[in-house]
Amino acid sequence: MKKCLIIGGGAAGLMCAAKLAKSELPDLQITIIEQKDNIGYKLLASGNGRCNLTNILPCREFCEYGFAKSQARFVRNAIYDFSPAEQLNFFAEHGVEASLVDGFHYFPKSQKSVDILNIFREIISKNNIQILYNQQLKSIITENNLIKSVVLDNQVLECDFLIISCGGESYPLTGSNGKIFPILQQLGISLIDRVPALVGLQTANEAITALAGNVLLNASVYIASEPKLIDRGELLFTRTGVSGPAILDLSGRVNRVLHEGADKLEIVINLNCDYDRDFWHKFFADKRKNFGKKSVRNLLHEFFFLNLVDWLLAENNINFERKISELTKKEELNLVESLTNLKLEIIGNDGFKKAIATAGGVDLNEVDSKTLAAKKFNNLFFAGEVLDIDGRCGGYNLTWAFASGAKVATEIRKLCK
Ligand SMILES: Cc1cc2nc3c(=O)[nH]c(=O)nc-3n(C[C@H](O)[C@H](O)[C@H](O)COP(=O)(O)OP(=O)(O)OC[C@H]3O[C@@H](n4cnc5c(N)ncnc54)[C@H](O)[C@@H]3O)c2cc1C
The missing domain is CATH 3.50.50.60 (FAD/NAD(P)-binding domain)
Structure with missing residues (x-):
C-alpha cells in the first residue's frame, strides 16, 4: 500500500x-x-x-x-x-x-x-x-x-x-x-x-480618507513608475486609503515595490477612465460658452459624488461658488489633471489579515x-x-x-x- x-x-x-x-x-x-x-x-x-x-x-x-x-x-x-x-x-x-x-x-x-x-x-x-x-x-x-x-x-x-x-x-x-x-x-x-495581494492600499494623504465609503464606478489606476500596467473598475475610498477591484488587482505589485525598499510610491488615478483630458477641456469649453453661470461644483457633481468634487476643488484652491465662466485657464488645467491623473501616495496596505491572496x-x-x-x-x-x-x-x-x-x-x- x-x-x-x-x-x-x-x-x-x-x-x-x-x-x-x-x-x-x-x-x-x-x-x-x-x-x-x-x-x-x-x-x-x-x-x-x-x-x-x-x-x-x-x-x-x-x-x-x-x-x-x-x-x-x-x-x-x-x-x-x-x-x-x-x-x-x-x-x-x-x-x-x-x-x-x-x-x-x-x-x-x-x-x-x-x-x-x-x-x-x-x-x-x-x-x-x-x-x-x-x-x-x-x-x-x-x-x-x-x-x-x-x-x-x-x-x-x-x-x-x-x-x-x-x-x-x-x-x-x-x-x-x-x-x-x-x-x-x-x-x-x-x-x-x-x-499581501488583492488588498486595500493605505495613503498618507489624510484628506482623502474623508471620502471613505464612496465609490468611483469606472476608474483606472496605474503605478506612476509603471504606466503600462493599468487596472480599471470600481475604486472604493476607505478609512485608510483606497480599495475596490481596480486597486486590488494592482495591490500585489504595489506591495512588492514597497517591500523591495521604496518607503512610498505614487499611483495615478483617472476618476472616470471613459473621459480623458480632451473630453474635459471640450466639456469645460462647451459649458463656458452655453452655461457660463453654472458653478464648476454643480457641473462636476453631474459626474462625481459631492464630497469628491469638494475635495478636488479644495485641493486646487478653487472656490466652491466659482462659475464656469470665471474658471481661469490655469485652474482648468489643474482641475483636469486631478480628474484624469490624480496622484496618490501609497505608504502601505491593509495587511495579510485582510488580503484575499x-x-x-x-x-x-x-x-x-x-x-x-x-x-x-x-x-x-x-x-x-x-x-x-x-x-x-x-x-x-x-x-x-x-x-x-x-x-x-x-x-x-x-x-x-
Ligand atoms: C476572503 C477571501 C475571499 C476569496 N474569494 C475568492 C473568490 O471568490 N474566487 C477566487 O477565485 N478566489 C477567492 N479567494 C482566494 C482563494 O480562496 C484562495 O486562493 C484559495 O482558496 C487557495 O486555496 P489553497 O488550497 O491553496 O489554500 P487554502 O484554502 O488557504 O488552504 C490551505 C489549508 O492548509 C492548512 N495548513 C496550512 N499550513 C498547515 C500546516 N503546517 N499543517 C497542516 N495544515 C496546514 C490550512 O489550515 C488550510 O486549511 C478568496 C480569498 C479570501 C481570503
Missing part, C-alpha cells in the same frame, strides 16, 4: 484528494492533514460566502489576463488540463450547477460556497479518505532526494508521496498562516518573499510546471496558493487551486500505475 499525504485541506488539497479518489487506485492510501478543526475554511469565506468559482474566459485568455506573465506560463499546463469549463462540469456532475452572474463570473447557482465544500466532504467520506484534524506539519524528513516522513504535532507519518497545499499567508484565521514556509526553507526550497511563496523555479513536482525531491508536489502564484480578482485563484490539485493527482496516478 502506497501512502499519499496531503498537507492542507483547502481548495487545492481537497481537489487533489477527490481526483485521486476518483482514479480508484487500489493500493493508494490518501490522508489529508489539516491543522484546523475543519477543512475548507477559506473556501467557505471566498466570494463573501458565495464563491466565485471561475469565469467565462477560455484557457489561453484565462491564463494571460488572470496572471502576471511568468505566472501565466507556469499555470498554463494545469489550467489546460482541468479548464474552467471542465471544473464547472465537475461541480455539476456532483450536483452543484453554476450560474453566470454578470456575464463573466461563475458562482454556484445557490450562491453558497458550502455547496462546493459539501461535494468534497461527500467524496472524502465515500472513499474512505482519512483526515487528521488539528494536526500541524512541523517538519519534513528526507533521505537523498526523497521525502521519507513528516512530523506532526504528536506523530510521525511515513509517506510515498507528499503534497504541500498549505495556502499562503492571507486570512490567517482560515488556517493559511505561513508556518509552512520556514519548513520548506529548511529543505532547501527557495522562496519568494510573501507580500498572497503574492510570493514557493519559487516557481523549484517546481516543474508540467508535473508540479519539486525539482529537488522526486515525491514532493505543490498545489495552490503556497506557490508564487497570485491571480486577479474574478475566480482565477480558486481555478488555479482546483487545477493544480487535479494536476498533482494526475501525476501521482501515473506514478502509481
Whole structure:
C-alpha cells in the first residue's frame, strides 16, 4: 500500500484528494492533514460566502489576463488540463450547477460556497479518505532526494508521496498562516518573499480618507513608475486609503515595490477612465460658452459624488461658488489633471489579515510546471496558493487551486500505475 499525504485541506488539497479518489487506485492510501478543526475554511469565506468559482474566459485568455506573465506560463499546463469549463462540469456532475452572474463570473447557482465544500466532504467520506484534524506539519524528513516522513504535532507519518497545499499567508484565521514556509526553507526550497495581494492600499494623504465609503464606478489606476500596467473598475475610498477591484488587482505589485525598499510610491488615478483630458477641456469649453453661470461644483457633481468634487476643488484652491465662466485657464488645467491623473501616495496596505491572496511563496523555479513536482525531491508536489502564484480578482485563484490539485493527482496516478 502506497501512502499519499496531503498537507492542507483547502481548495487545492481537497481537489487533489477527490481526483485521486476518483482514479480508484487500489493500493493508494490518501490522508489529508489539516491543522484546523475543519477543512475548507477559506473556501467557505471566498466570494463573501458565495464563491466565485471561475469565469467565462477560455484557457489561453484565462491564463494571460488572470496572471502576471511568468505566472501565466507556469499555470498554463494545469489550467489546460482541468479548464474552467471542465471544473464547472465537475461541480455539476456532483450536483452543484453554476450560474453566470454578470456575464463573466461563475458562482454556484445557490450562491453558497458550502455547496462546493459539501461535494468534497461527500467524496472524502465515500472513499474512505482519512483526515487528521488539528494536526500541524512541523517538519519534513528526507533521505537523498526523497521525502521519507513528516512530523506532526504528536506523530510521525511515513509517506510515498507528499503534497504541500498549505495556502499562503492571507486570512490567517482560515488556517493559511505561513508556518509552512520556514519548513520548506529548511529543505532547501527557495522562496519568494510573501507580500499581501488583492488588498486595500493605505495613503498618507489624510484628506482623502474623508471620502471613505464612496465609490468611483469606472476608474483606472496605474503605478506612476509603471504606466503600462493599468487596472480599471470600481475604486472604493476607505478609512485608510483606497480599495475596490481596480486597486486590488494592482495591490500585489504595489506591495512588492514597497517591500523591495521604496518607503512610498505614487499611483495615478483617472476618476472616470471613459473621459480623458480632451473630453474635459471640450466639456469645460462647451459649458463656458452655453452655461457660463453654472458653478464648476454643480457641473462636476453631474459626474462625481459631492464630497469628491469638494475635495478636488479644495485641493486646487478653487472656490466652491466659482462659475464656469470665471474658471481661469490655469485652474482648468489643474482641475483636469486631478480628474484624469490624480496622484496618490501609497505608504502601505491593509495587511495579510485582510488580503484575499498572497503574492510570493514557493519559487516557481523549484517546481516543474508540467508535473508540479519539486525539482529537488522526486515525491514532493505543490498545489495552490503556497506557490508564487497570485491571480486577479474574478475566480482565477480558486481555478488555479482546483487545477493544480487535479494536476498533482494526475501525476501521482501515473506514478502509481
Ligand atoms: C476572503 C477571501 C475571499 C476569496 N474569494 C475568492 C473568490 O471568490 N474566487 C477566487 O477565485 N478566489 C477567492 N479567494 C482566494 C482563494 O480562496 C484562495 O486562493 C484559495 O482558496 C487557495 O486555496 P489553497 O488550497 O491553496 O489554500 P487554502 O484554502 O488557504 O488552504 C490551505 C489549508 O492548509 C492548512 N495548513 C496550512 N499550513 C498547515 C500546516 N503546517 N499543517 C497542516 N495544515 C496546514 C490550512 O489550515 C488550510 O486549511 C478568496 C480569498 C479570501 C481570503
